[in-house]
Amino acid sequence: MTNGGALRELDEVDHALLEAVQRDGRATLSDLAATIRLGVSATRARLQTLERQGIITSYAAHIDPERVGYALRAVVRMRVNGPLLDSQVTAVLEKRPQIVRCLRVTGESCYMMEVVATGMRDLEEITDDLAQIGPITTDLVYEVVADKPTPVP
């Protein structure tokens, strides 16, 4: 059987592999094999297992928003008073790709979103859409102080 979702115990080698492939997502199997001191075949087998189990969810290139025209980054918190109107939130998320991240959280803010924008005009359009769902608070981001991969304990 395949056992796609269960969490098997990860050993030291798996940890090293996860760490390596998070640091360099384009590392070749040979590279990874060398860093975790294992044969290429074994490395591939472990990697495929991690992918199949959903522990590795995806591989992605990261790009610098500033260099592609987004001068601004902001955090928008939003309350929703009545019944949770997920459909409205989903609609705005689909309409506005600049909303790059959205979390549903406890506390006063029901949703926390991270937004990139080409300028204040652009940001205003997005927050206007959100403000129709519930009261929002917008903070501009001065600096991304840290953006780290998930540690493997």
Added chain:
Amino acid sequence: MTNGGALRELDEVDHALLEAVQRDGRATLSDLAATIRLGVSATRARLQTLERQGIITSYAAHIDPERVGYALRAVVRMRVNGPLLDSQVTAVLEKRPQIVRCLRVTGESCYMMEVVATGMRDLEEITDDLAQIGPITTDLVYEVVADKPTPVP
């Protein structure tokens, strides 16, 4: 000349390429060449340019924090009253790899952080460290509603 940092105008093909490598960071050059309908050499040249310009900053595997033992995710907001004590923040960031993201922002909260934790005990240790720098507010994350790549305008 190399012109490492300036922003050249990106054309349609560059947009398509950026979109493609964000969706699949492990796509081969042949794959990418096929999707952007270009030769392999040309694809490689453009990709290298994007990397050299710092538009593509890195490649990474994404892993599911839950499946590696992090049952909790939280957002911590922190004020800093007096002079900005970046060194103290940096120290905690280095000590606690579970703080996977940290933004310095405008508004009442000076810092916004995203944290993964194995349980409440783990989370408590981290927030205790942060609370020594300034007053904090901690929200637990119910769900990551969206986590999208940066759009290319």
Added chain:
DNA sequence: ACTGAAAGGCCGGCCAA
């Protein structure tokens, strides 16, 4: 579960346009 070898495919440098 890991190693090693063989076959095929892909990458990365070169030159031509």
Added chain:
DNA sequence: TTGGCCGGCCTTTCAGT
């Protein structure tokens, strides 16, 4: 800047342990 060719490396598969 793009396309084509070629040498070398990587991936993949398959025995073997």
